[in-house]
Amino acid sequence: MSEILVLVEHVDGEVKKVTLELLTLARGQGAPSAVWAGPGYTEEVRARLAEYGAEKVYVADSQEIVDYVVAPKAELLAQLVASASAGGVLVAATAEGKEIAGRLAIKTDSGVITDAVGLGEGFVADQSIFGGGVNVRSRVAKGTPIVAVRPNSVTPEPAAGAGAEERVSVTLSDAARAARVAERVKEEKGARPELAEAAIVVSGGRGVGSAEDFALIERLADSLGAAVGASRAATDLGWYPHQFQVGQTGKTVSPQLYIAVGISGAIQHRAGMQTAKTIIAVNKDSEAPIFELADFGVVGDLFQVVPQLIEEIEKRK
Amino acid sequence: MNIVVCVKQVPDTATERKLRSDDKTLDRDAADGVINELDEYAVEEALKLKEAHGGEAAVTVLTMGPAKATETIRKALAMGADKAVHLTDDALHGSDALSTSYAMAQALGRIGFDLVVLGSESTDARTGVLAAMLAERLGVAQLTQAKKVEVSGTSIAVERVTEYGYDKVEATLPAVVSVVEKINEPRYPSFKGIMAAKKKPVETLSVADAGIAADQVGLAGAWSEVAEFAAAPPRGAGTIVKGDGDGGTKTADFLVTKKFI
Numbered sequence: 001m002s003e004i005l006v007l008v009e010h011v012d013g014e015v016k017k018v019t020l021e022l023l024t025l026a027r028g029q030g031a032p033s034a035v036w037a038g039p040g041y042t043e044e045v046r047a048r049l050a051e052y053g054a055e056k057v058y059v060a061d062s063q064e065i066v067d068y069v070v071a072p073k074a075e076l077l078a079q080l081v082a083s084a085s086a087g088g089v090l091v092a093a094t095a096e097g098k099e100i101a102g103r104l105a106i107k108t109d110s111g112v113i114t115d116a117v118g119l120g121e122g123f124v125a126d127q128s129i130f131g132g133g134v135n136v137r138s139r140v141a142k143g144t145p146i147v148a149v150r151p152n153s154v155t156p157e158p159a160a161g162a163g164a165e166e167r168v169s170v171t172l173s174d175a176a177r178a179a180r181v182a183e184r185v186k187e188e189k190g191a192r193p194e195l196a197e198a199a200i201v202v203s204g205g206r207g208v209g210s211a212e213d214f215a216l217i218e219r220l221a222d223s224l225g226a227a228v229g230a231s232r233a234a235t236d237l238g239w240y241p242h243q244f245q246v247g248q249t250g251k252t253v254s255p256q257l258y259i260a261v262g263i264s265g266a267i268q269h270r271a272g273m274q275t276a277k278t279i280i281a282v283n284k285d286s287e288a289p290i291f292e293l294a295d296f297g298v299v300g301d302l303f304q305v306v307p308q309l310i311e312e313i314e315k316r317k
Numbered sequence: 318m319n320i321v322v323c324v325k326q327v328p329d330t331a332t333e334r335k336l337r338s339d340d341k342t343l344d345r346d347a348a349d350g351v352i353n354e355l356d357e358y359a360v361e362e363a364l365k366l367k368e369a370h371g372g373e374a375a376v377t378v379l380t381m382g383p384a385k386a387t388e389t390i391r392k393a394l395a396m397g398a399d400k401a402v403h404l405t406d407d408a409l410h411g412s413d414a415l416s417t418s419y420a421m422a423q424a425l426g427r428i429g430f431d432l433v434v435l436g437s438e439s440t441d442a443r444t445g446v447l448a449a450m451l452a453e454r455l456g457v458a459q460l461t462q463a464k465k466v467e468v469s470g471t472s473i474a475v476e477r478v479t480e481y482g483y484d485k486v487e488a489t490l491p492a493v494v495s496v497v498e499k500i501n502e503p504r505y506p507s508f509k510g511i512m513a514a515k516k517k518p519v520e521t522l523s524v525a526d527a528g529i530a531a532d533q534v535g536l537a538g539a540w541s542e543v544a545e546f547a548a549a550p551p552r553g554a555g556t557i558v559k560g561d562g563d564g565g566t567k568t569a570d571f572l573v574t575k576k577f578i
């Protein structure tokens with residue numbers, strides 16, 4: 001069985017859920033090998049990756065790999081594709097994940113598929129395009145298949161792997177050092193699940209009316225253990241931080257449940273959430289386009305509907 | 318300073334977009350072509366950088382696309398770009414991201430540049446990989462997902478939007494930049510701008526002119542392919558209820574049937 005490389009997404013030394021999803025998908029294609037890039041690797045990390053099926057864990061934990069934009073990770077993966085004769089590479093379809101995949105594709109003279117929402121036999125990838133209007137199955141025609149998969153495309157399932165650790169050293173080319181990260185600015189994140197990974201997302205839009213009233217959106221989110229998102233109107237108005245923007249130019253989310261509160265459902269917003277499995281909308285305008293997508297919609301005032309909903313959820317839990 | 322801004326014509330997102338049944342590529346005749354929204358922000362940023370340089374810079378628009386993409390080129394020229402290069406050839410039809418980046422890198426090699434500016438994503442392909450691919454192919458710095466760009470002499474600094482906030486990134490020109498929408502507010506072309514655009518030079522490049530190997534582009538040259546496609550089954554008309562005092566309760570009922578609570 002050929003090795004399938006899975007680039008590990010991690011934050012503060014912790015493996016993100018999407019990586020466990022990718023390992024689950026990789027098992028259907030070959031023998032999963034996790035690839036850790038950057039500082040912070042620990043024995044707990046190795047154990048976690050093995051628990052979800054990693055037969056090998058490649059570790060490249062030098063600081064240098066994260067000191068420059070994107071290129072070092074692409075070089076690391078290209079080196080491993082060659083040395084392991086990998087059968088394919090999976091990365092998370094985040095903005096950066098896709099950029100890594102793109103550069104890797106050129107380095108390995110391989111095709112790349114972005115934003116897959118499913119992966120079938122022989123690396124045939126499912127995609128949802130044109131605002132969810134068309135379903136496509138794509139495949140790579142040349143080289144080693146490289147696929148960027150959206151978080152929440154599959155439920156992660158444990159399956160013990162050997163988790164054999166292998167240290168890798170990369171010698172970065174000069175080109176990979178062209179764009180240097182001088183400083184990292186972290187905007188506070190809070191205790192809620194991460195937006196792109198969350199199983200449930202509750203988003204507020206212009207209808208919420210003010211920064212203070214976003215507390216209502218947060219309360220609804222917390223009652224469901226959900227992440228909070230926002231439309232661009234809400235982030236532009238400064239009611240909620242920009243990093244929580246959902247849409248074409250914000251985060252793409254694909255949760256089990258998406259609740260849109262006071263959001264009209266502009267095409268750019270829909271582009272970031274239309275692959276959610278179930279969609280609920282609360283809007284006082286019965287003509288709002290978001291209702292075209294909604295599995296369940298309430299035409300009403302959010303300040304009446306949402307507090308009642310929170311109360312009912314607390315009651316029934 | 319030589320600034321090249323990459324502008325793509327895309328089908329209007331307000332109209333129904335389709336794939337062609339014959340070769341499974343985007344049906345560009347089915348919908349009106351418009352400038353990719355984010356590319357207006359790229360043009361705006363290029364113009365701003367030129368202005369910050371006391372006008373000592375040339376802004377060239379680069380578009381790869383069929384003949385009708387000239388409308389989009391005119392729009393960028395009307396905003397204030399100086400000239401344009403239109404890479405157009407039947408051989409390019411059906412190119413994927415790898416082929417497109419190859420063809421555009423060849424064209425950029427002909428044009429010459431200090432800075433290439435792109436949108437971070439197109440509304441049709443939505444791959445969001447082109448800027449990174451161009452940086453890789455051209456061997457220059459990748460400064461993508463920028464919400465702020467500053468050039469001084471040959472140094473460039475950007476704020477790159479990340480999952481957790483942003484990174485301050487530095488490099489030396491030449492470089493490839495892609496922008497996100499919060500970087501600026503694109504200007505509207507003035508009447509004067511629209512008239513002036515009609516007289517600005519647009520050079521047409523064929524595959525042969527740009528030294529592009531024809532077997533590396535187009536449908537046959539692509540590194541990936543659409544195997545099959547189908548209209549998504551309609552989401553199944555949802556249940557829409559009136560708020561009437563019990564909207565929250567009804568929503569909770571729905572959450573129970575779906576096992577979310």
Ligand SMILES: Cc1cc2nc3c(=O)[nH]c(=O)nc-3n(C[C@H](O)[C@H](O)[C@H](O)COP(=O)(O)OP(=O)(O)OC[C@H]3O[C@@H](n4cnc5c(N)ncnc54)[C@H](O)[C@@H]3O)c2cc1C
Pocket residue numbers: 204205206207208230231232233234245246247248249250251261262263264265266267268269272282283284285288300301302303354355498
């Ligand atoms: C290049 C570009 C990129 C963009 N990218 C994004 C993106 O990534 N994400 C994004 O979201 N948008 C994006 N947009 C913006 C998008 O076009 C819309 O402007 C935006 O999504 C609107 O946000 P909204 O739905 O919150 O506001 P509105 O469209 O103003 O809708 C507010 C809704 O709230 C309802 N409402 C008001 N009061 C109440 C109440 N008391 N109770 C219930 N309902 C109420 C109204 O009926 C209305 O439907 C982009 C635009 C451009 C040009």
Ligand SMILES: Nc1ncnc2c1ncn2[C@@H]1O[C@H](COP(=O)(O)O)[C@@H](O)[C@H]1O
Pocket residue numbers: 323324325326353355356359379380381382414417434435436437438439440442443444445446447448
């Ligand atoms: N055919 C094209 N001609 C010019 N620019 C393009 C073309 N395709 C993509 N681009 C640029 O690349 C960016 C990202 O596009 P994409 O990778 O398709 O999401 C766009 O915002 C444009 O700036």
